[in-house]
Amino acid sequence: MSIDPAEHSHASPALRLEGALQLLQQSGRDLPERSDPAWLQAVLDALCDLSSRDALTGLANRRQFEIALAREIDRVARAGEPALVLMVDIDHFKQVNDSHGHPAGDRVLQAVAQRLLDCVRPMDTVARYGGEEFAIILPNCPPAFGRAVAERIRRRVEQEPVPIEGGAPIGITISLGGAFAPQWVRSTATLWLAGADRQLYRAKSEGRNRACLEQPTDVQVSSEEKNMLFSSPQFEDLE
Amino acid sequence: MNIANPEVPSPSKAAPPTKRARVLAITSGKGGVGKTFVSANLAAALAHRGERVLVLDADLGLANLDVVLNLFPKITLHDVFTGKAALDDAILAAPGGFSVLLAGSGMVEYSRLTAEVRAKLLEVIETLAPRYDRILLDTGAGISDVVLYAVSLASDVAIVVTSEPTSMTDAYATVKVLSSQQQRGVIQLIVNQVSRLGEGRAIRAQLQRVVDRFVNPDAEPAVKLDLMGEIPADPAVREAVQKRQLLLEVYPGSAAAKAVNALAAKLAT
Secondary structure, three states, rough: OOOOHHHOOOOHHHHHHHHHHHHHHHOOOOOOOOOOOOOOOOHHHHHHHHOEOOOOOOOOOOHHHHHHHHHHHHHHHHHHHOOOEEEEEEEEEEHHHHHHHHHHHHHHHHHHHHHHHHHHHOOOOOEEEEEEEEEEEOOOOHHHHHHHHHHHHHHHHHOOEEOOOOOEEEOOEEEEEEEEEOOOOOOOOOOOOOOOHHHHHHHHOOOOOOOOOOOOOOOHHHHHHHHHHHOOHHHHOOO | OOOOOOOOOOOOOOOOOOOEEEEEEEOOEEOOHHHHHHHHHHHHHHHHHHEEEEEEEOOOOOHHHHHOOOOOOOOOHHHHHHHOOHHHHHHEOOOOOOEOOOOOOOHHHOOOOHHHHHHHHHHHHHHOOOOOOOHEEEEEOOHHHHHHHHHOOOOEEEEEOOOHHHHHHHHHHHHHHHHHOOOOOEEEEEEEEEEEOOOHHHHHHHHHHHHHOOOOOHHHOOOOOEEEEEEEHHHHHHHHHHOOOHHHHOOOOOHHHHHHHHHHHHOOO
């Protein structure tokens, strides 16, 4: 972002704060009284929250998503727990906009966002990645569970047409691509996302309205393995 | 996700020409187990035996070989990669009688392993291999794609491990990755900081048992862990590290120094 600081220094600090508070008020956030010692912290929290959300859907925005993804990939490398990232794209979204208008397109985006939220756990991060594309991070997600969730999401969106004002509900489908973070491997968020993108491309080219997941690399150390690793013979000389 | 680069021919499969360095990657899984200490002192021990040795700092992100050797060069691998300097200018003489090629802090930007970086690293090793008897690759901690790639360039790989549970778990995870992604058959273990004689053998046996049970049924070839040696916990090591000098230079008679010399002797045979 290229904001010239000199240009903004003309506004007094008080004026800039008023602007921020107005923004918070417009977005419908309740703040404590200004005399309350918790007021400043509440303002900061509200601003942080505001800047991490997508305005239309209320989901995490792309910046927030990228922070969460970087954190998760570090955790996977350290703890070896499986994690899945899903890229979700609305099929033929342009046709919705073209034939029903942009307000209908917005309704569809909001409805899909809600369906995604309904299908995942509170610990999962659902984000609007851009345009009609969404992304979901599922920490601690074994492969079989990941496939089930992806399929549940796909079916849920397909089965619930989106009601729009002044017309029949619109039937929507989505394509999903998923990749598991390489366990125990310090990789990069870019590589992880690229894997999910490849699978999304596959889902699209295989006819849309489907979920394709990358086969996870099997380097998980199970608790069974750990148990054996630390069983007593280690401390005896067996050779 | 394919982290190991399949296009790179495994040097272990090609018959080594007569005049070509053997490349040994030294890795650890967990950090802080003495990997760089082992690399530097093993290089000194091999050099003392008359080998021409180069240590390449393959931890492109967070190297500390420079700290261990107390070397702060103006020209590093980073300058070679960016075309600012010739490869020969980046090679330094280290105190123990071996050569060293440091990554330089600018290499942080290479922690993303692009095809270009891979090609350059391979080129550097190919250029230097005919000039040395042995190249040690001091890799980073963890199992990053950079580490896996560096290991893929080596004919031999040694994992430094201690008896700490986290170290053993990470070493085991490293073995699994090297088996499934690089089809490694033989992996060396260097057991560091042992509190009693024979602990290295016990740890190797323990890891091998778990590998036999959980890795080898699906591995082709089956993984055989080989104990290269054990190094006792020795206060002299800490003192040498704090003095930023090689253990073999300052305390050549210490128990740990003798153990490192034994490692070199085993490696040289």
